[in-house]
Amino acid sequence: MSLDVFNTPEVQDLLKAATNIAGSEGNPRFKQILNRLLSDLFKAIDDLDITPDEVWAGVNYLNQLGRDGEAALLAAGLGLEKFLDVRMDHEDKLAGLDGGTPRTIEGPLYVAGAPVQDGAARIDLDPDTDAGPLVIRGVVRDTSGAPLANAVVECWHANSKGFYSHFDPTGAQTDFNLRGAVRTDSEGKYEFRTLMPVGYGCPPQGATQQLLDALGRHGNRPAHVHLFVSADQQRKLTTQFNIEGDPLIWDDFAYATREALIPPVTDKTGGAELGLKTDAYKEIEF
Ligand code: MBD
Numbered sequence: 001m002s003l004d005v006f007n008t009p010e011v012q013d014l015l016k017a018a019t020n021i022a023g024s025e026g027n028p029r030f031k032q033i034l035n036r037l038l039s040d041l042f043k044a045i046d047d048l049d050i051t052p053d054e055v056w057a058g059v060n061y062l063n064q065l066g067r068d069g070e071a072a073l074l075a076a077g078l079g080l081e082k083f084l085d086v087r088m089d090h091e092d093k094l095a096g097l098d099g100g101t102p103r104t105i106e107g108p109l110y111v112a113g114a115p116v117q118d119g120a121a122r123i124d125l126d127p128d129t130d131a132g133p134l135v136i137r138g139v140v141r142d143t144s145g146a147p148l149a150n151a152v153v154e155c156w157h158a159n160s161k162g163f164y165s166h167f168d169p170t171g172a173q174t175d176f177n178l179r180g181a182v183r184t185d186s187e188g189k190y191e192f193r194t195l196m197p198v199g200y201g202c203p204p205q206g207a208t209q210q211l212l213d214a215l216g217r218h219g220n221r222p223a224h225v226h227l228f229v230s231a232d233q234q235r236k237l238t239t240q241f242n243i244e245g246d247p248l249i250w251d252d253f254a255y256a257t258r259e260a261l262i263p264p265v266t267d268k269t270g271g272a273e274l275g276l277k278t279d280a281y282k283e284i285e286f
């Protein structure tokens with residue numbers, strides 16, 4: 001049963017008034033967007049006969065989401081962030097832009113301000129007995145394939161518990177642990193000396209996990225490393241790679257995995273010369 005009040009003049013006038021759509025004050029773009037979103041919400045309430053109790057449950061949920069500081073986490077979990085990426089990819093394709101390392105989502109856990117170091121950076125500031133050394137290295141190239149000197153590569157990832165510095169619920173990490181920024185050398189090369197991350201899980205008591213539970217979904221991500229790449233005259237790239245072999249690679253609650261973002265992990269020795277804690281280490285070229 002639908003009460004079908006959405007199309008009545010009373011409701012249409014209410015929508016116009018609430019968003020001041022006919023007025024000259026306010027921000028026109030904001031009014032246009034909010035008018036549409038509110039209109040879609042009113043229509044959904046009408047079409048699905050969403051009850052007042054259900055509406056207030058939703059409003060209370062938004063309060064909890066805010067208290068938990070998880071709005072961006074939920075955006076990732078609902079595929080909203082991935083949807084924006086899909087649209088940017090489509091836009092690039094229409095413009096004839098193709099190739100290179102694919103973008104994927106930024107996620108909610110980046111922190112600006114890691115000190116920029118030349119060529120290589122050691123970013124494991126805190127000891128972590130459960131994580132082995134990992135060296136991440138690669139060459140930044142422009143769209144023609146030429147190496148880019150003086151590009152800045154930023155990197156951030158979780159520790160062996162799946163926690164990020166600045167967001168660690170155990171309070172165990174130093175600021176900027178496992179976060180770094182490197183300026184590429186004259187051959188476009190960058191290197192991070194760090195520790196192997198494990199996958200992330202949404203806070204079990206948080207609003208995002210509560211919603212995922214109601215959907216019958218998990219809130220976990222496979223082990224991954226985030227990267228920003230920026231250079232003069234170039235559009236910034238936001239991407240990640242996954243650690244190959246993680247069982248959740250194709251079951252990421254945030255939908256960030258892409259075929260080209262699963263580089264091989266290689267076993268190496270000679271960690272002592274690099275200042276690593278063991279001679280054996282893992283290397284990922286990306
Ligand atoms: C993460 O580490 C992350 O990368 C995303 C997208 C969401 C939650 C935690």
Ligand code: FE
Nearest residue numbers: 107109200226
């Ligand atoms: Fe992440």
